Amino acid sequence: MKRAALGLGVLLACANATAVTPGTHWGYSGEAGPENWAKLTPEFSACGGKNQAPVDLSGLVEAELTPLQLSYTAGASKVVNLGHTVQVVYEPGSHLTLDGKDYELLQFHFHMPSENLIEGQSYPLEGHLVHADKDGNLAVLALMFKAGEHNAALARLWDKPPADGQTQQIAPMANVTALLPDDLDYYRFSGSLTTPPCTEGVRWLVLKQPLVASKQQINALTKAVGHANNRPPQPLNSRVVLQ
Numbered sequence: 682m683k684r685a686a687l688g689l690g691v692l693l694a695c696a697n698a699t700a701v702t703p704g705t706h707w708g709y710s711g712e713a714g715p716e717n718w719a720k721l722t723p724e725f726s727a728c729g730g731k732n733q734a735p736v737d738l739s740g741l742v743e744a745e746l747t748p749l750q751l752s753y754t755a756g757a758s759k760v761v762n763l764g765h766t767v768q769v770v771y772e773p774g775s776h777l778t779l780d781g782k783d784y785e786l787l788q789f790h791f792h793m794p795s796e797n798l799i800e801g802q803s804y805p806l807e808g809h810l811v812h813a814d815k816d817g818n819l820a821v822l823a824l825m826f827k828a829g830e831h832n833a834a835l836a837r838l839w840d841k842p843p844a845d846g847q848t849q850q851i852a853p854m855a856n857v858t859a860l861l862p863d864d865l866d867y868y869r870f871s872g873s874l875t876t877p878p879c880t881e882g883v884r885w886l887v888l889k890q891p892l893v894a895s896k897q898q899i900n901a902l903t904k905a906v907g908h909a910n911n912r913p914p915q916p917l918n919s920r921v922v923l924q
């Protein structure tokens with residue numbers, strides 16, 4: 682799949698409802714809320730699937746997970762407020778290697794509060810780094826943030842997050858590596874996009890070590906989106922979470 686087409690698909694997957702399917706509005710509350718996504722349109726039927734994300738990472742199974750292989754360059758070029766999230770667009774050339782395959786970093790975006798839980802615990806902020814391989818398979822690296830000190834790497838991305846529908850340049854481009862914790866130990870499970878159309882087969886990697894951001898930084902993101910944007914945890918069913 683060509684990067685342009687793929688980038689668009691991933692953008693749309695997290696984008697404004699009207700951009701996904703004209704006429705099919707979805708959101709985080711009320712009639713169009715997460716519990717009804719699967720019923721809104723046949724295109725969202727995967728939202729009722731058995732391998733959905735997010736999840737509560739619990740019942741952990743010990744496994745020999747290979748150390749994360751990340752090769753990120755300074756490619757964070759602009760930040761867009763899509764209505765359902767604030768998203769940073771990444772230029773080509775940054776990769777995650779997983780199971781011997783190359784996944785290119787396309788974008789990262791934020792959920793307030795966290796979507797995944799770690800052994801029942803919610804965090805006020807979760808970042809999702811979205812990668813795709815050449816066949817369009819997705820891998821998401823998730824970062825949890827707790828409230829505390831000011832996060833300089835986040836502050837490098839914006840003085841203030843853009844308002845709904847607005848785009849801001851990041852100049853010079855930033856390297857997402859600055860956001861990552863020292864310890865790259867992670868949990869792994871198989872899940873889905875956490876927004877309609879909830880496509881399954883997404884490789885989820887969740888870093889164990891939480892990051893820290895100030896309450897002001899977290900509140901600014903929540904205010905920019907205007908509401909909580911976390912899908913509740915979905916049943917694990919027959920899946921296991923590896924660590």
Ligand SMILES: [Zn+2]
Nearest residue numbers: 790792809875
């Ligand atoms: Zn996400």
